[in-house]
Every structure is written in C-alpha cells, then in structure tokens.
Amino acid sequence: MALDKNYDAIVVGGGHNGLVAASYLARAGKKVVLLEAEAELGGATTSVRPFPEFDARLSRYSYLVSLLPDQIVADLGINFKTLERSIASYTPYSKKSSGADGGLLISQNWDERTAQSFQELTGSDTEGTAWQHFYGEIAELARRIAPSVLQPLKSAEKLKEEIGLPQTWNYLMERPIGEVIRERFSDDLVRGVVLTDGLIGTFVSADDLQANRCFLYHLIGNGTGQWRVPQGGMVALVTELKRVALAAGVEILLKSRVSELESDSNGVSVTTSDGEKFVARDLLFAGAPQTLARIRGESQPKSLEGSQMKINMLLSRLPRLKSGMDPHLAFAGTFHVNESYSQLESAYQRAKSGSIPSDLPLELYCHTLTDPTILSPELNAKGYQTLTLFGLHTPAALFDNSPEVVKAEAKKAAIESLNQYLLDPIESVLAVCQDGSLAIEAKSPLDLESDIGLPRGNIFHRDLDFPFIDGSGADLTWGSETSERHIYLAGAGSRRGGGVSGIAGHNAAMAVLAND
Ligand SMILES: Cc1cc2nc3c(=O)[nH]c(=O)nc-3n(C[C@H](O)[C@H](O)[C@H](O)COP(=O)(O)OP(=O)(O)OC[C@H]3O[C@@H](n4cnc5c(N)ncnc54)[C@H](O)[C@@H]3O)c2cc1C
Known part of the structure; x- marks a missing residue:
C-alpha cells in the first residue's frame, strides 16, 4: 500500500x-x-498553437495583463515583461449626420489626435474634457488603492479614509456605474466605451453594482490600470x-x-x-x-455564470476598415464593436430573454502589432497577424440545450458584427489551413468549463x-x-x-x- x-x-x-x-x-x-x-x-x-501547421503561439484564454503587481514580479524574481500599447482603443461608427464611417481613436496618453477624434464624433470639446477629468480622478484612486490589495483586508470605512478621495470612492463603490456614466458623459458611444470595462466576463446591466466591481478591477491594476501585452504571450x-x-x-x-x-x-x-x-x-x-x-x-x-465568447484567429494580413483608418493603428489597442451604451444594454436584455444578441458587442486585440515574437520569423516575414475576439453578453445558459449549434450561431453573430466595419470581410484575410479550413477557433462559456474547469465559464471563478x-x-x-x-x-x-x-x-x- x-x-x-x-x-x-x-x-x-x-x-x-x-x-x-x-x-x-x-x-x-x-x-x-x-x-x-x-x-x-x-x-x-496558457498559450497554444491552435492551428498546428502554423507556428503561431496564441494566448488561448487570457491575453492582456494589468493586474499583476510589480511587487510579485520582484519578490519572486520573475523574468516577465509586459509591453505598452500606444493606442488605448478604437471604436468604429457610422456618422449620425451623413451615415459615413468614422472611428473614435484614443491614444494611451491624451494627445492632439485623441482630442480631434472626440471633436469629430461629438462636434465639441465637452466630451473629451469630461473623459480627461473622469479618468484623471480614477488614475489617482488607482495609484492610492493599488498597494492595499497585497495587504490584509481593511473595512470600507478605513480604506476610504486612507485613500482620501471621497467623491471618487462614492461614484465607484457606492453608486451604480451606469448612473455615473450617464451623468458624466452625454454621447452614447463614449458612454459605451467607458462601460465596457464593467462588463468584461460579467453578465449584468450597467446599473448593477457587480459592474462597478468589474470596472474597478479593470482600472486599478498595478496602480495605473494600464492593460499591457505579455511579451511572448x-x-x-x-x-x-x-x-x-x-x-x-x-x-x-x-x-x-x-x-x-x-x-x-x-x-x-x-x-x-x-x-x-x-x-x-x-x-x-x-x-x-x-x-x-x-x-x-x-x-x-x-x-453569475460566464458570458463571453473567445475567438482566436490567425490572419494573413490585417483587414482594411470602412472608416479608412490604418488597421495598424485601429487594431493596436482594444477595438470595440457594437459597444455604445444603448447597444450594450439592449444586448444584455436580449441575451437575458434567451437569444444571442444580433449586434453582438465585441472587443478585439491584435497581439502581434505590439509583440511579434509569438510568430515564427517566417510568418512575420509574410506579414501574418493574430487577432483575438472577446464577445460580451453570451451567457452560458444560452448554450445549454444545443451547445455546438448555439456556438456556431454566436460565432456567426460575432463575425457579422465585426464585418459591419470592415472593407475586407474577416473571412477573406484569415489564414487558410492545408485542409482548406480557416484559422479560427471559438470557445463558448461551456467550453471554458469543460476545457479548463471555469464554473459555467466564469472567467473570475465567481463574482x-x-x-x-x-x-x-x-x-x-x-x-x-x-x-x-x-x-x-x-x-x-x-x-x-x-x-x-x-x-x-x-x-x-x-x-x-x-x-x-
Ligand atoms: C477567455 C478568457 C479571457 C481572459 N482574459 C483575461 C485578460 O486578458 N486579463 C486578465 O487579467 N484576466 C483574464 N481572464 C481571467 C484570468 O485568466 C483568470 O481569472 C485567472 O487566470 C485565474 O487564475 P487562477 O490561477 O486563479 O485559476 P485558473 O487559471 O483557473 O487555474 C486553476 C487550476 O486549477 C486546476 N484544478 C482545478 N481543480 C483541480 C483539482 N480538483 N485538482 C487539481 N487541480 C485542479 C485547473 O486545472 C487549473 O489549472 C480571462 C479568462 C478567460 C477564460
């Protein structure tokens, strides 16, 4: 024995x-x-080669790093680097006045180009100014609160007093973030870009405090909240x-x-x-x-159960955009699709009532624009790129009855959502495998449970x-x-x-x- x-x-x-x-x-x-x-x-x-004949090692599930404190990296002597993205986000849209295509481009650090992009969308400086004030306040809170996450827990009162930013604390911890966003911003698209950080992997409406918790963790990481690319995946x-x-x-x-x-x-x-x-x-x-x-x-x-689709793709080149924006800029940060405030709320309601939202809200990012080391030199020389898609508001319950059928439906909805803004449909730039299949893999919340044990696909394990x-x-x-x-x-x-x-x-x- x-x-x-x-x-x-x-x-x-x-x-x-x-x-x-x-x-x-x-x-x-x-x-x-x-x-x-x-x-x-x-x-x-983990990283894998999802399309074995191509030497491309994609971060299959999680893909960006913000929350890992420098202190842990230093304490353990981990030789691990994350790289800054020069662009924070790009959100394509159809202009209300002319119906022509445009896009909101936001640099990592506020600059003239970002100010102009806000101007083009909203016709004034008001929304851009509101943006700077809001994120300036949160940056200060992030700097002050971040060290506490590696210390014993404190009561709300004690931490609030130590941080000393009662107004910011109030709107982040005590009032629904949806209400705060509606108060601080007036443009539907800008409101939505702000809200997305409250909905990653979190199947709630903007007025649920669970969205505040998600929002908070997306903005306080390591004292800066900056989402960075892990070098090497x-x-x-x-x-x-x-x-x-x-x-x-x-x-x-x-x-x-x-x-x-x-x-x-x-x-x-x-x-x-x-x-x-x-x-x-x-x-x-x-x-x-x-x-x-x-x-x-x-x-x-x-x-709560998990509520996201994760789609990994290998591209022979980046697709061109209807807005005319250079795809090397548009995909350098987070690329938002169908994520205006009203689209996010209606997608939530539709998914809650039992259907995959047709205008599926998505976030995409291209690892290789910041860190090409995950591709072999041959693929780099040929101009290949990776693209990762994270679809919101696709809760596990929608997949229970016919998992593969609903996954195919959700994948189709994701591709159609993305293609609304592309001149080259995404299928036309996907790498083609020897058997003729396209280099794209989709994971539903149920796949996340069966593949890596995340309960009902909840990416944070639980609320x-x-x-x-x-x-x-x-x-x-x-x-x-x-x-x-x-x-x-x-x-x-x-x-x-x-x-x-x-x-x-x-x-x-x-x-x-x-x-x-
Ligand atoms: C699609 C997706 C995208 C994400 N994107 C991001 C992102 O970009 N940035 C970010 O910060 N976070 C992201 N997340 C969330 C993040 O990846 C997870 O919250 C985090 O990795 C969890 O780490 P963990 O070590 O706590 O648990 P896990 O990574 O879940 O690891 C738990 C381990 O325990 C093992 N295990 C479970 N039960 C047993 C048992 N009975 N016996 C032995 N072993 C067991 C499992 O096999 C597994 O290896 C994402 C998650 C997903 C799924």
Whole structure:
C-alpha cells in the first residue's frame, strides 16, 4: 500500500495563482507540493498553437495583463515583461449626420489626435474634457488603492479614509456605474466605451453594482490600470512561474486531480483520482471555490455564470476598415464593436430573454502589432497577424440545450458584427489551413468549463467582490480564509482575486504564514 506523503502545504491547482502561492511558501522554507489536474500548468494563462501547421503561439484564454503587481514580479524574481500599447482603443461608427464611417481613436496618453477624434464624433470639446477629468480622478484612486490589495483586508470605512478621495470612492463603490456614466458623459458611444470595462466576463446591466466591481478591477491594476501585452504571450508568465517554483523547491505533480479532501484541527489530507494520498498542515485551493465546495460535499457558492465568447484567429494580413483608418493603428489597442451604451444594454436584455444578441458587442486585440515574437520569423516575414475576439453578453445558459449549434450561431453573430466595419470581410484575410479550413477557433462559456474547469465559464471563478470588507467578509483577514482553519482559497475566487494578478496566490501564502 502506498505511504501517505507529508508536506507543510499542499497547493491544489497549477494556474498562475497556485504557482505564485507555492513559490512564496517554499521560499519561506515550507515543504510544498503542487497538484495540478491537467497535463500542463497554466489554467487560464496558457498559450497554444491552435492551428498546428502554423507556428503561431496564441494566448488561448487570457491575453492582456494589468493586474499583476510589480511587487510579485520582484519578490519572486520573475523574468516577465509586459509591453505598452500606444493606442488605448478604437471604436468604429457610422456618422449620425451623413451615415459615413468614422472611428473614435484614443491614444494611451491624451494627445492632439485623441482630442480631434472626440471633436469629430461629438462636434465639441465637452466630451473629451469630461473623459480627461473622469479618468484623471480614477488614475489617482488607482495609484492610492493599488498597494492595499497585497495587504490584509481593511473595512470600507478605513480604506476610504486612507485613500482620501471621497467623491471618487462614492461614484465607484457606492453608486451604480451606469448612473455615473450617464451623468458624466452625454454621447452614447463614449458612454459605451467607458462601460465596457464593467462588463468584461460579467453578465449584468450597467446599473448593477457587480459592474462597478468589474470596472474597478479593470482600472486599478498595478496602480495605473494600464492593460499591457505579455511579451511572448501568457505562456511566458507560466514558464517563469514554473521556473521559480521549482528553484524554490516546490514539488509539482501533473495529472493529479484532487477528488477527496479531509480536514481536522491538525491539518488536511487529500486523495487524487488515481488514489494517491497527501497529508499536510495547510491546503491552498487554487481552483474555483465551487470545485472546492463540490469536493467537500458542500453546497456551491452562488455566482453569475460566464458570458463571453473567445475567438482566436490567425490572419494573413490585417483587414482594411470602412472608416479608412490604418488597421495598424485601429487594431493596436482594444477595438470595440457594437459597444455604445444603448447597444450594450439592449444586448444584455436580449441575451437575458434567451437569444444571442444580433449586434453582438465585441472587443478585439491584435497581439502581434505590439509583440511579434509569438510568430515564427517566417510568418512575420509574410506579414501574418493574430487577432483575438472577446464577445460580451453570451451567457452560458444560452448554450445549454444545443451547445455546438448555439456556438456556431454566436460565432456567426460575432463575425457579422465585426464585418459591419470592415472593407475586407474577416473571412477573406484569415489564414487558410492545408485542409482548406480557416484559422479560427471559438470557445463558448461551456467550453471554458469543460476545457479548463471555469464554473459555467466564469472567467473570475465567481463574482468579484470589492477589495475591502463591506458587510460581508468580517471574518476574513487576507480574503483567503475558509470555514476550515487549515484550508485557504488561493485562486481567482478569493477576495481580490480574479484576472491575471497573482494577488490571490500571494495573499493565501501570507495568510498561511501569518497562522504559523
Ligand atoms: C477567455 C478568457 C479571457 C481572459 N482574459 C483575461 C485578460 O486578458 N486579463 C486578465 O487579467 N484576466 C483574464 N481572464 C481571467 C484570468 O485568466 C483568470 O481569472 C485567472 O487566470 C485565474 O487564475 P487562477 O490561477 O486563479 O485559476 P485558473 O487559471 O483557473 O487555474 C486553476 C487550476 O486549477 C486546476 N484544478 C482545478 N481543480 C483541480 C483539482 N480538483 N485538482 C487539481 N487541480 C485542479 C485547473 O486545472 C487549473 O489549472 C480571462 C479568462 C478567460 C477564460
């Protein structure tokens, strides 16, 4: 009979958070084993060659990095770089007066070109000025609040007082973001571009406070909120995290799915589906909280379901735009499609009533314009580009009855939405595989559940919480604690987790060390 294996800590899940947690603990002198269910590390932070005959390594799921604090990169000595995009976003539109095509181009840093683009859309400087004031206030809040996410949780009152920006706090944390956006901006398209950050992976209306939480995490990352391109793709992060974990002495076991878990006041023991048993003082669960609850035979925490389509594409060249904008500029940042405020709200209502929205709201981004290293030199020389599409308001429930049929419908809706603004339909610039198929893959929320275990495709594992104690969570110190003394949440579903941040892993490790 196999002997139990004894450790100080067992980390379940080898996504980026599990790797971060394991590394912090091993570097503090703990004997750590990390058990990953799949044959590869990374979870939602992986890169693959989805079209094997082309040497193009795409970030298959998550693709941009904003939330990973420099402190974690420095603490762990991760050799991982993110690159700035000169363009923040481009939103094509049909001009109200003439019906001609135009586009709102916003640079990363406010400049004359951006001011002119706002002028062209709205006919005055008012909206551009409102934009600068709004994002200036949020930038200041981001700078002040960001360090707190790697510290023990504070109450709302204490954090609000420390930050000292009561007005900004009020409109970000206490009033529905939809109401605030309607108050601060008058143009439907500008309002929508602002709102999108509240709806990524979050199936709610603009007036639901859940949109505020999503909005907040999209704007405070690392104190700047800037969304940057991971050099080499997401795999570069995982490769580095694996290297530092192994160097610190973490034992990593793949194909080790934890299926049973017992705990008492002295510690924990887990058994994998292969029947291997591991014993430790502490367990850090870096998969979803719903999975932990299932393994423990408890009822699963209630949560919104995932609501996005992810479509990865390889292009032989970028498509030309009806607006005449240079595609090398238009796709250099986030390319918004059908994301005016009213379009976002009506897409939400339509999806809620059971149909895939026809004018599907989309966000696209081209990794290779900022970082061509994910393509082979041959593909680069031929001018190939990658394109990633993130479709909003396609909740998991829509796919339940006929998953493949509805996925095909949602993919078609996404392509039609995009093509409204392209001179070259996207199909005409997709790379063609040897068997004649086009280089495009689509993932529905149900695929995200079956491929990488995200409950109902929720990209944040479960609903995001504000980064403080607000009525709930009074029993939490780091946001990782559970009702069992020796079991901690170390993945995106812990408080302040969600996104590619490593914050959940860091905080769970700190909670364990604080309980020594
Ligand atoms: C399509 C998509 C796009 C996204 N885009 C972005 C983005 O651009 N930027 C961003 O910041 N965030 C993005 N996100 C969100 C982000 O990727 C996730 O929130 C984050 O990666 C979660 O990391 P994690 O380590 O906590 O968990 P995961 O990456 O989910 O990893 C959990 C790991 O635990 C393993 N596991 C689960 N159960 C068990 C078990 N019983 N036994 C052993 N192992 C187990 C899983 O196999 C998995 O490897 C996106 C997510 C998706 C799906």
